[in-house]
Amino acid sequence: MAVIVCHGLKGGAGITFTSAHIAMALSEAGAEVTVLTVAPRDSMPLHFGLQPSITLPSLFAPAEDAVLASGINLRSHVRAVDDPDFVPTLLDLGYLEAGADRVMVIDVPAHEFAFARRIIPHASANLCVLNAAPDTLALLPQALGEASPENIARTTFAINALDETRRLSRHASAFIRELVGPRLLGRIRLDEAVPEAMAMLQPLERYAPSSAALSDVRAIGAALVPALETPGRPWVARGQQSAPSTSRAA
Amino acid sequence: MRIDARNLLDRLGRNDFAYKEFEDRFTELELWPILEALLRDPRMQAIDQAEAAQLEAAAADLAAPVETAMTGPAAAEPLSALFSRYGGEPVAAPAPVDRRTAPQDVRAMLRHLSDLGSRGEI
Numbered sequence: 454m455a456v457i458v459c460h461g462l463k464g465g466a467g468i469t470f471t472s473a474h475i476a477m478a479l480s481e482a483g484a485e486v487t488v489l490t491v492a493p494r495d496s497m498p499l500h501f502g503l504q505p506s507i508t509l510p511s512l513f514a515p516a517e518d519a520v521l522a523s524g525i526n527l528r529s530h531v532r533a534v535d536d537p538d539f540v541p542t543l544l545d546l547g548y549l550e551a552g553a554d555r556v557m558v559i560d561v562p563a564h565e566f567a568f569a570r571r572i573i574p575h576a577s578a579n580l581c582v583l584n585a586a587p588d589t590l591a592l593l594p595q596a597l598g599e600a601s602p603e604n605i606a607r608t609t610f611a612i613n614a615l616d617e618t619r620r621l622s623r624h625a626s627a628f629i630r631e632l633v634g635p636r637l638l639g640r641i642r643l644d645e646a647v648p649e650a651m652a653m654l655q656p657l658e659r660y661a662p663s664s665a666a667l668s669d670v671r672a673i674g675a676a677l678v679p680a681l682e683t684p685g686r687p688w689v690a691r692g693q694q695s696a697p698s699t700s701r702a703a
Numbered sequence: 704m705r706i707d708a709r710n711l712l713d714r715l716g717r718n719d720f721a722y723k724e725f726e727d728r729f730t731e732l733e734l735w736p737i738l739e740a741l742l743r744d745p746r747m748q749a750i751d752q753a754e755a756a757q758l759e760a761a762a763a764d765l766a767a768p769v770e771t772a773m774t775g776p777a778a779a780e781p782l783s784a785l786f787s788r789y790g791g792e793p794v795a796a797p798a799p800v801d802r803r804t805a806p807q808d809v810r811a812m813l814r815h816l817s818d819l820g821s822r823g824e825i
Contacts, residue, residue, distance in 0.1 A: 631815075
């Protein structure tokens with residue numbers, strides 16, 4: 454019953470793509486996975502080969518309304534970012550504990566950084582998706598300055614859409630790797646098969662099973678499997694100092 | 704990916720494709736002023752603080768480190784240690800970076816990246 458938070462510094466980094474494939478990797482590892490999107494404009498269905506017109510059911514919708522793809526339960530909760538009771542709700546639903554029997558991967562848009570900061574302490578793991586590009590690197594000091602030391606310490610990183618044929622991309626990637634050390638879980642190579650699979654309305658694994666990006670992102674997902682046994686910090690009601698609470702009246 | 708390339712990879716059973724032919728020696732890292740600007744930004748020192756917080760978190764049994772899939776440096780080092788390591792001076796503790804020596808250390812870090820590249824380690 455673990456929560457994995459996938460977020461980023463800048464829109465277009467591939468957070469949704471990475472979230473989807475981390476979910477698939479965790480599912481392949483035997484976890485029962487729910488993907489939760491909190492974005493009002495959402496492209497998550499495309500990464501599962503679904504029609505773009507599909508509307509994902511609410512997190513609280515009954516089971517008969519569920520959208521299942523690749524064995525993964527796809528859900529939406531747009532109000533989560535403004536809901537002060539979101540974390541207690543996760544607790545009530547049985548998340549925020551260790552184990553692979555119920556896992557939630559939350560796809561957090563880059564501009565919802567305040568929401569990410571709020572839920573990261575309660576997650577078993579969080580993955581920050583970066584591009585090896587100067588406009589992304591330029592945001593690092595601001596992001597580090599705003600985040601708590603504990604959140605930074607809990608953050609792992611992935612470089613997405615890395616074009617190793619480009620000198621600047623290689624250099625920026627090396628810089629990130631040197632900066633974050635072993636917390637860089639890996640890099641996902643730029644691969645035209647990713648948008649092509651979406652255009653074909655097929656899952657990437659079916660459209661291009663030899664895709665370099667597919668193998669890269671699945672390896673990162675597999676690296677997160679041990680984190681499922683790491684419980685997130687229990688939610689503590691506002692004003693309380695120690696005892697975890699299941700109350701939603703904070 | 705072009706369809707002929709994809710078919711070829713499928714036939715070869717290759718799930719991985721490396722671009723080793725594009726490797727260079729990273730000797731031009733110093734040409735990117737943004738890297739030096741980032742290393743000079745004091746907010747980047749939050750990485751140092753994060754290391755301390757990580758130790759505290761481990762002590763409190765709040766978090767366990769995630770296994771990594773990528774070979775990298777043996778252990779994360781504070782930026783201050785990273786700077787000084789290449790300056791030839793041993794570092795005993797994650798002391799704040801001396802801004803007066805930062806320019807040399809920034810260049811030293813970039814040289815280190817270059818060396819790693821020349822050894823094929825990045």
